[in-house]
Amino acid sequence: MRSVVNIYTPLKGKIEEARELCPDVKLYRVRVPKEVHYYPGQFFMLSLWGYGEVPISVCSLDDTQTLEFTVRKAGFVTSAIHQLQAGDTIWLRGPYGRRFPLEMSYHRDVVVVAGGIGLAPLRAVIQYLLKERRKVKRVTLLYGSRTPDGLLYREEYDTWRASDVKVVLTVDCPSDGWRGNVGVVTTLWHQVEGELREAVAYVCGPPVMIKAALTDLFLLGMPADRIVTTLEAHMKCGVGKCGHCYNDGRFICTDGPVFTYKEIKEWDLTL
Ligand SMILES: Cc1cc2nc3c(=O)[nH]c(=O)nc-3n(C[C@H](O)[C@H](O)[C@H](O)COP(=O)(O)OP(=O)(O)OC[C@H]3O[C@@H](n4cnc5c(N)ncnc54)[C@H](O)[C@@H]3O)c2cc1C
Numbered sequence: 001m002r003s004v005v006n007i008y009t010p011l012k013g014k015i016e017e018a019r020e021l022c023p024d025v026k027l028y029r030v031r032v033p034k035e036v037h038y039y040p041g042q043f044f045m046l047s048l049w050g051y052g053e054v055p056i057s058v059c060s061l062d063d064t065q066t067l068e069f070t071v072r073k074a075g076f077v078t079s080a081i082h083q084l085q086a087g088d089t090i091w092l093r094g095p096y097g098r099r100f101p102l103e104m105s106y107h108r109d110v111v112v113v114a115g116g117i118g119l120a121p122l123r124a125v126i127q128y129l130l131k132e133r134r135k136v137k138r139v140t141l142l143y144g145s146r147t148p149d150g151l152l153y154r155e156e157y158d159t160w161r162a163s164d165v166k167v168v169l170t171v172d173c174p175s176d177g178w179r180g181n182v183g184v185v186t187t188l189w190h191q192v193e194g195e196l197r198e199a200v201a202y203v204c205g206p207p208v209m210i211k212a213a214l215t216d217l218f219l220l221g222m223p224a225d226r227i228v229t230t231l232e233a234h235m236k237c238g239v240g241k242c243g244h245c246y247n248d249g250r251f252i253c254t255d256g257p258v259f260t261y262k263e264i265k266e267w268d269l270t271l
Pocket residue numbers: 043053054055056057058070071072073074075076077078079117120121231232233234235257
């Protein structure tokens with residue numbers, strides 16, 4: 001008898017750690033029973049019986065049996081996930097989608113541009129760049145959050161800085177004692193050392209930020225095929241079947257979620 005593989009069958013994961021990073025955002029370290037290989041930029045469908053499935057980017061580097069996800073409480077399913085503790089079960093399918101083309105950063109300066117929860121998939125990019133540090137020239141992280149409280153992975157910045165990553169932070173609404181920048185992340189281009197036209201950029205954040213950052217970088221001389229972003233969309237299946245993430249002839253789940261600005265322009269994708 002021919003065996004049938006059901007692409008929707010999830011893998012059972014055990015939560016090893018559930019840690020609050022800031023109000024409404026938690027980091028989950030999940031252990032799976034078999035090796036799963038994945039790359040920065042890819043995502044998994046996380047699910048809970050009785051609630052549903054949501055696409056969440058992997059925010060760690062391939063560790064074969066352990067994966068990390070950063071989940072913002074946005075609505076029905078993510079609120080249920082936020083109830084989970086270490087020891088609980090979570091189900092996952094994946095990895096899905098196109099990864100970040102990270103070889104593009106070899107022998108170049110790299111600019112990582114993040115807004116809010118958009119730092120989650122880019123954390124995996126930063127970890128990759130640290131691992132390949134000698135192959136990459138200067139690395140600058142420009143990261144914007146609404147408030148200082150909302151900055152993710154604060155305890156990791158010193159490690160990143162120790163590996164010669166220039167970490168530049170900005171907030172929209174400073175609190176008492178905030179000594180960093182104030183304003184949107186696209187006011188920080190002058191902080192990037194070197195020529196933007198020779199560099200590569202990885203961008204993720206809310207759609208309005210992505211749109212502004214992509215346009216600015218292009219106008220500042222960076223070639224469109226070296227400006228890379230990852231797009232969000234409403235998604236149900238994650239594997240190109242349901243059509244929920246259809247965007248002007250492409251599926252965000254299988255053709256993306258990672259796209260270069262050149263592809264976005266050529267394929268006329270809606271940002
Ligand atoms: C490829 C991909 C990677 C993602 N990675 C992450 C991640 O690493 N961390 C994270 O916290 N979130 C991530 N998201 C967003 C996350 O999937 C949504 O927040 C989640 O699906 C909301 O589900 P819910 O049932 O909790 O909310 P719902 O109750 O369904 O909706 C709550 C609100 O969120 C909006 N919403 C629902 N789904 C999406 C969506 N896919 N994109 C944008 N808005 C949505 C709804 O319109 C509504 O306003 C990612 C989305 C995609 C497509």
